[in-house]
Amino acid sequence: MTTPVIELRDVSRRYDGGPPALKDASLTVAPGEAVAVLGPSGSGKSTLLNLIAGLDRPDSGTVTVAGTRVDRLGEAAAARYRRDSVGMVFQFFNLLDDLTVADNVALPALLAGRSRAEARRRGAELLGALGVERHADAYPGRLSGGERQRVAVARALVNRPALLLADEPTGALDSAAGEEVGKLLTELNADGQTIVLVTHDLDLARSCTGRTIRIADGRVAEDGR
Amino acid sequence: MSALGRVVRAGVRRKRVQTAVIGLATMMAVTASVLGGSLLVVSSAPFDEAFTAQRGAHVAARFAAPPRAGAVAGVTDSAGPFPFGTAVPDSRGLERAPLALVGRADPGGPVDEVAVLSGRWAAAVDEVVLSADVPFAERLLDQEIRLVDRPGAFTVVGLARSVSRTADAWVLPAALPAPTGYQVLYRLAEPDRVDDAVAAIRGVGEVVGAQSWLVVKEEAVRETAVYVPFLVAFGLLGLVMSVLIVGNVVAGAVSAGTRRIGVLKALGFTPAQVVRAHVAQALVPAAVGTAVGVLAGNLLAVPVLAETTEVYGTGALGVDPVVDLLVVVGVLGVVALTAWAGAARAGRLRTVEALAVGRTPRPRRGRTATRVAARLPVPVPVALGLARPFARPVRALGLVAAVVFGTTAVTFAVGLGTSLGAVQTAREPDATDVVIGVRAPEGDPIPTGATAALRPDTDRAAVTAAIDAQAGTAGYYGIARRRAAVAGMSGSVVALAFSGDTSRSNYQLISGTWFRGAGEAVVPTTFLTATATSIGDTVTLEDGGRSVRLKIVGEVFDTRNDGKQVLVDAASLPGLRPTMYHISVREGTDLPAYLAGLSAALRPLGVEPREGRDGGFSDMLALIAGLTALLTLLLVAVAGLGVLNTVLLDTRERVRDLGVHKAVGMTPGQTTALVVASVAVTGVVGGVLGVPAGVALHSAVLPLMAEGAGTALPASAHAAYHPVGLVLFALGGLVIAVLGALPPAGWAARTRTATALRAE
Numbered sequence: 001m002t003t004p005v006i007e008l009r010d011v012s013r014r015y016d017g018g019p020p021a022l023k024d025a026s027l028t029v030a031p032g033e034a035v036a037v038l039g040p041s042g043s044g045k046s047t048l049l050n051l052i053a054g055l056d057r058p059d060s061g062t063v064t065v066a067g068t069r070v071d072r073l074g075e076a077a078a079a080r081y082r083r084d085s086v087g088m089v090f091q092f093f094n095l096l097d098d099l100t101v102a103d104n105v106a107l108p109a110l111l112a113g114r115s116r117a118e119a120r121r122r123g124a125e126l127l128g129a130l131g132v133e134r135h136a137d138a139y140p141g142r143l144s145g146g147e148r149q150r151v152a153v154a155r156a157l158v159n160r161p162a163l164l165l166a167d168e169p170t171g172a173l174d175s176a177a178g179e180e181v182g183k184l185l186t187e188l189n190a191d192g193q194t195i196v197l198v199t200h201d202l203d204l205a206r207s208c209t210g211r212t213i214r215i216a217d218g219r220v221a222e223d224g225r
Numbered sequence: 226m227s228a229l230g231r232v233v234r235a236g237v238r239r240k241r242v243q244t245a246v247i248g249l250a251t252m253m254a255v256t257a258s259v260l261g262g263s264l265l266v267v268s269s270a271p272f273d274e275a276f277t278a279q280r281g282a283h284v285a286a287r288f289a290a291p292p293r294a295g296a297v298a299g300v301t302d303s304a305g306p307f308p309f310g311t312a313v314p315d316s317r318g319l320e321r322a323p324l325a326l327v328g329r330a331d332p333g334g335p336v337d338e339v340a341v342l343s344g345r346w347a348a349a350v351d352e353v354v355l356s357a358d359v360p361f362a363e364r365l366l367d368q369e370i371r372l373v374d375r376p377g378a379f380t381v382v383g384l385a386r387s388v389s390r391t392a393d394a395w396v397l398p399a400a401l402p403a404p405t406g407y408q409v410l411y412r413l414a415e416p417d418r419v420d421d422a423v424a425a426i427r428g429v430g431e432v433v434g435a436q437s438w439l440v441v442k443e444e445a446v447r448e449t450a451v452y453v454p455f456l457v458a459f460g461l462l463g464l465v466m467s468v469l470i471v472g473n474v475v476a477g478a479v480s481a482g483t484r485r486i487g488v489l490k491a492l493g494f495t496p497a498q499v500v501r502a503h504v505a506q507a508l509v510p511a512a513v514g515t516a517v518g519v520l521a522g523n524l525l526a527v528p529v530l531a532e533t534t535e536v537y538g539t540g541a542l543g544v545d546p547v548v549d550l551l552v553v554v555g556v557l558g559v560v561a562l563t564a565w566a567g568a569a570r571a572g573r574l575r576t577v578e579a580l581a582v583g584r585t586p587r588p589r590r591g592r593t594a595t596r597v598a599a600r601l602p603v604p605v606p607v608a609l610g611l612a613r614p615f616a617r618p619v620r621a622l623g624l625v626a627a628v629v630f631g632t633t634a635v636t637f638a639v640g641l642g643t644s645l646g647a648v649q650t651a652r653e654p655d656a657t658d659v660v661i662g663v664r665a666p667e668g669d670p671i672p673t674g675a676t677a678a679l680r681p682d683t684d685r686a687a688v689t690a691a692i693d694a695q696a697g698t699a700g701y702y703g704i705a706r707r708r709a710a711v712a713g714m715s716g717s718v719v720a721l722a723f724s725g726d727t728s729r730s731n732y733q734l735i736s737g738t739w740f741r742g743a744g745e746a747v748v749p750t751t752f753l754t755a756t757a758t759s760i761g762d763t764v765t766l767e768d769g770g771r772s773v774r775l776k777i778v779g780e781v782f783d784t785r786n787d788g789k790q791v792l793v794d795a796a797s798l799p800g801l802r803p804t805m806y807h808i809s810v811r812e813g814t815d816l817p818a819y820l821a822g823l824s825a826a827l828r829p830l831g832v833e834p835r836e837g838r839d840g841g842f843s844d845m846l847a848l849i850a851g852l853t854a855l856l857t858l859l860l861v862a863v864a865g866l867g868v869l870n871t872v873l874l875d876t877r878e879r880v881r882d883l884g885v886h887k888a889v890g891m892t893p894g895q896t897t898a899l900v901v902a903s904v905a906v907t908g909v910v911g912g913v914l915g916v917p918a919g920v921a922l923h924s925a926v927l928p929l930m931a932e933g934a935g936t937a938l939p940a941s942a943h944a945a946y947h948p949v950g951l952v953l954f955a956l957g958g959l960v961i962a963v964l965g966a967l968p969p970a971g972w973a974a975r976t977r978t979a980t981a982l983r984a985e
Contacts, residue, residue: 076893088888
C-alpha cells in the first residue's frame with residue numbers, strides 16, 4: 001500500500017470559543033492524487049487547507065504531510081516545511097506588488113537558500129512552461145487575473161513541492177481565465193503533482209480532480225473516491 | 226454614552242500599542258521639557274530669583290557711626306544699622322583671613338533676609354552663625370572657634386547665606402560692643418542707579434564703604450552661568466524632538482486609521498465628528514502621558530533645584546508652575562493640532578476612497594531600490610528590508626530625524642561628559658599620589674593651624690630628605706603660598722611658588738609655556754581678564770614691602786581662588802618655605818606601604834603624609850554629568866519610541882505582505898531580519914548625520930559654558946572625541962533604530978501566517 005502524502009486523523013479546530021471550524025476530521029491523500037474540497041462558506045474548507053499547509057495548528061488530532069507531523073512544528077520549522085514541501089495558490093494571488101514577476105517566483109527558492117542564478121533559472125523555466133515568460137520583468141499589477149494566477153502557480157512550484165494547495169484559485173477570475181487555470185491544474189496533476197483544491201466551483205472540481213471531499217459544519221460529510 | 230464617545234473609547238482600547246506609544250512619547254517629551262524648562266527658568270536668573278526671595282540689598286553701606294534717621298532719595302526700604310567689625314579666626318581648620326562680622330538679632334527683616342541653611346540663628350553673645358561661603362564652614366557647625374584679639378570662644382550654631390553677601394559671620398549685636406562701623410542695607414527704587422543712591426546715602430552719614438549688588442551679582446552669576454548654554458542645548462533638543470516624535474506618532478495613528486474613518490463616514494459620521502473622534506483618541510493617551518510626565522519632571526527637578534537652592538540659600542526655588550502650564554498646553558496643543566491636521570485630511574476623503582485604503586495597490590515608489598537591493602550580496606530578507614524605506618520616503622525621513630536627534634544627543638552628551646572629566650582632572654592640578662601638608666580644597670585656604678600642616682618651624686630639609694630616602698618616590702614638588710597684591714588690581718591674589726619637579730603636577734596650560742625660572746609667571750584666565758593683561762606682559766607682585774616684576778609666559782587652567790593666583794618658580798619669591806609637598810610614586814609601588822613607610826620617617830618631624838587623590842567630582846560637575854545622562858536617556862528613549870512607532874505602523878500596514886512571505890516559507894528569523902533591515906539604512910543615515918551635529922553642538926556649547934565660568938579651557942577639555950568613538954556613535958544611530966524596530970519585528974515574526982493573510 002502506498003504511503004499517503006497527507007494523513008489527517010481526528011483533527012479539530014475551534015476559533016476563540018466559537019463553534020468548531022473542524023471537528024474530528026480524518027482523511028488521506030495519496031501521492032499524485034488530485035482532491036477537491038467542497039463546501040459552503042464557513043464549512044471549514046480553508047481551515048483544513050491551513051492545517052495541511054502548516055499555517056495553523058489543530059486543537060487536537062494529527063496532521064502528517066509527506067512523513068512530517070505538521071501539527072507538531074514550531075513557526076520556523078513550519079516555514080521550512082512550507083517552502084520545501086508545499087506550494088500554495090490563493091484566491092487573490094497574493095503576489096507582492098513591489099517585486100517583479102520573476103522576483104515573485106524566485107522568492108521561495110531564495111528563502112530556501114538557493115543561489116540567485118539557480119532561483120532565477122528555475123523561475124524562468126516555470127514562467128515559460130506556464131506561458132507568462134514575457135511578463136518576467138513586469139510588476140504583477142500590470143497582469144490580467146489569469147496571468148497573475150499563473151505566476152502564483154509558478155511561485156508555488158518553484159521549490160518542487162510534494163503538494164500543491166489551491167484555495168479558490170479561480171474565485172477572483174472570469175470564466176475564461178478560470179478555465180485556463182483549471183486546465184493548468186489538470187496538466188500539473190497529469191505530470192504527477194499531488195493537488196488539494198478548495199473550491200465552491202463544482203465544475204472545476206470535476207474537471208481537474210478525481211476525488212471530491214464535501215465538508216459541512218466542520219465534518220467530512222462525504223468522500224467521493 | 227454618545228456614539229462619538231463610544232467610537233473614541235473603542236479606538237483607544239483597540240489600538241493599544243499606538244495608544245501606549247502616544248502616552249509614552251508624550252510622557253517622555255513632557256518630562257524632558259518640564260525638567261529642561263524648569264532648569265532653564267531657574268538658571269536663566271537664579272541670582273535674581275534668590276535676590277528677590279531674600280529681598281536682597283542693592284547697596285550694603287558701611288558707616289563710621291550710626292547714620293542719621295530720615296528718608297534717602299531713591300531708597301524704598303532699609304535695614305540696620307547693624308554693628309560691624311572684622312575678626313581674624315585663630316582656630317584649627319579656618320583660613321586666617323579677616324571675616325566680616327555683623328551683629329544682627331535675627332536673620333529676617335525688610336532687606337537681606339538671610340537664609341539659615343543648617344542649625345539656627347545666634348541666641349547668645351558667645352554664638353556665631355557662619356556664612357556657608359566661608360571655606361570649611363560646614364565642618365565647624367557645633368564647634369567652637371576663637372577670634373584673634375577677642376576673648377573667649379564662639380560656638381558655631383548655624384550656617385547661613387546672604388545672597389547679597391553682606392557678611393562672613395553674624396553674631397548678636399551685643400557680641401560686638403565696640404564695632405568698627407555700622408552696616409545699613411538699602412533697597413532701591415531703581416536698582417541700576419547704584420551710584421546715585423550711594424551719593425544720596427552719603428547725605429545721612431560718613432560712608433566708609435559701599436558694596437553694589439551688581440558687583441555681587443557678577444561674581445555669583447559666574448558660578449551658575451556655566452549651566453545655561455548646556456541647558457539651552459538640551460532644552461532645544463528636547464522640545465524639537467517632542468514636537469517631531471509626538472507629531473509623527475499622532476499623524477501615523479490617524480493615517481493608520483484612515484480605513485476606519487471611511488467606515489465611520491459610511492455609518493453616517495460627519496467629517497467634523499470624525500475629526501473630533503480622532504483628536505480625542507489621540508488626546509486621551511496624551512493627557513495621561515502628560516500627567517505622568519509633569520509628575521516625573523517635577524520629581525526629577527527637585528534634587529537639581531535643591532542644588533541651585535543651596536548655591537543661593539533661598540530655600541524657595543521650586544518648579545515654576547508657568548513651566549508646567551506651558552509644557553502641558555504646548556504638548557497637548559501639538560498632539561491636538563497634529564491629530565486634527567491628519568484627521569481633517571482623512572475626513573475630507575470621499576468615503577469610498579477612505580474605505581479602499583489598504584485594499585488597493587500602493588503607489589509604485591521604491592521599486593528601483595528593490596531591484597538594486599536584490600542585486601546586493603545579502604540574504605533576500607535583508608535585501609527586501611533595505612529597500613523598504615524607499616517605498617515610504619516621508620515616513621523614512623521622520624525615522625531618520627528621530628535617529629538624528631537621538632544620535633546628536635548621545636554624541637553631545639558623551640563629548641560633554643569627556644570634557645567635564647578633563648575639566649575635573651584639570652581642576653585638581655596638585656592631585657598627586659601623596660601629599661604632605663594641607664591639601665588645598667575650593668577657596669585655597671592658606672594653611673595655618675590644621676593638624677597635618679607644615680608648621681613654620683618644620684624642618685623642610687629633613688622632610689625632603691625623608692621623601693628622597695623613601696623607596697618608591699618618583700618625584701615631588703613643594704608649594705609655598707603667600708597672599709600678595711598685584712599693582713593695578715583690587716584685592717589680593719595667592720602667589721604659589723613651586724620648587725622641585727613640577728613636571729609631576731597636573732597643571733594644564735591653555736596657551737604659552739610653563740615658567741622656566743625666576744621672573745616668569747603663569748596665571749589663570751581670570752587673572753588675565755582682571756588685570757587686562759596677556760601673555761608677554763609684565764605684572765608687579767607686591768609682597769610684604771618687596772616688589773617682584775614677573776613676565777607672564779603662560780595661561781593655565783586653574784579655577785581655585787576664583788583664578789586669582791600667580792604661579793611662579795620658588796626662585797621668584799626667595800625666602801618662602803613650602804607648606805605642602807606633592808609626591809608621585811613609581812609605577813607598581815604599593816601606595817599604602819609607601820605611606821606607612823613615609824609616615825614613620827616623618828613622624829618625628831610632626832608631619833603626616835596622606836593619599837593625594839580623592840577622585841571626587843565637584844558638585845556642579847556631578848550635577849551636570851547626572852543631568853546629561855538623564856536628559857540623554859530620555860531623548861534616546863523618545864527617539865527609540867519614534868522608531869518603534871514608525872516601524873510598527875509600517876509593519877501593521879504590510880502585515881498581509883508579511884503573511885505572504887511567511888506562506889511561501891519565510892521563517893520567523895528571516896521575518897525579523899527583514900523588519901530590522903528596513904531600519905538599517907535610516908539608522909545609518911541618521912547616525913552619520915547625528916554625529917557631526919552632536920560634535921558641532923559640543924563645539925558651540927563648551928566654549929559658552931567655559932565663558933560662563935570665566936575661564937578658557939585646556940586642550941584636553943576640547944579634545945572630547947576620538948575617531949573610533951565617532952564611528953561608534955554613528956553606529957549608535959543604527960543601534961537606536963534597531964532597538965526601536967525589534968519589538969515590531971518580534972510581533973511580525975510571531976504573527977500567525979493565517980492571521981496575517983486574513984488581515985486587511
